[in-house]
Amino acid sequence: MDRGRYQGDGIGLVDDKGRVAIPAALRATLAANAPKADGKTGGTVIIGAHQKNRCLVAYDPGYVDILAARLDAREAANTGPDGEYDYNIKRRAAAGEAVPFDGSGRFIMPAFPRFYAGIGEHAFFYGVLDYVEIWDPKTLIETEDMPPVVKEMARFYMMQKGVTL
Numbered sequence: 001m002d003r004g005r006y007q008g009d010g011i012g013l014v015d016d017k018g019r020v021a022i023p024a025a026l027r028a029t030l031a032a033n034a035p036k037a038d039g040k041t042g043g044t045v046i047i048g049a050h051q052k053n054r055c056l057v058a059y060d061p062g063y064v065d066i067l068a069a070r071l072d073a074r075e076a077a078n079t080g081p082d083g084e085y086d087y088n089i090k091r092r093a094a095a096g097e098a099v100p101f102d103g104s105g106r107f108i109m110p111a112f113p114r115f116y117a118g119i120g121e122h123a124f125f126y127g128v129l130d131y132v133e134i135w136d137p138k139t140l141i142e143t144e145d146m147p148p149v150v151k152e153m154a155r156f157y158m159m160q161k162g163v164t165l
Helices: 024-033 063-078 088-093 111-117 137-142 148-160
Strands: 009-013 019-021 043-049 056-059 097-101 106-108 122-127 132-135
Touching: 009 019, 009 024, 009 148, 024 043, 024 122, 043 111, 056 063, 056 111, 063 088, 097 106, 122 137, 122 148, 132 137, 137 148
Parallel strands: none
Antiparallel strands: 009 122, 019 106, 043 056, 043 097, 056 132, 122 132
16 A cells, blocks of 8 residues: 655644644545545544654554564664564554544544643644654754754744744
8 A cells, every 4th residue: 555644734722631633734644544444534543652752653553564564673683692672662662542533633632642742732743754743842842853943833833823932
């Protein structure tokens, strides 16, 4: 299957129950990568903690096999002669929870991942081709190794909401 790549960005308002909507451009790719069998809109998104940064990753269920194959190859290439391997690499990548999203892209952000990423009222979505990163905008701006243009995107969207970061 040809996979769509996640490109696009946007900000979502998170309600008190953790409901948030995936921005339209990213939602279209997600729906195309994981169409519902009954042909209706909506589907499933997997939400988990990012392996390095204090943000979340979101992806379609089809990406799980791709991610597993990459991690298996990494394990094979990095297992020492004594059989030692850093299994925390797989442990970090395995943290994900499948949640449904509706035709408008709304889903309920799982509680622990949301807590881990420090996501409050706003969630910044950023497509990075294979998956989508979901950030607390303030955390993103304070993360040193983030590209300046991505930080400015978050500032821009928050400014449009009347919030200065």
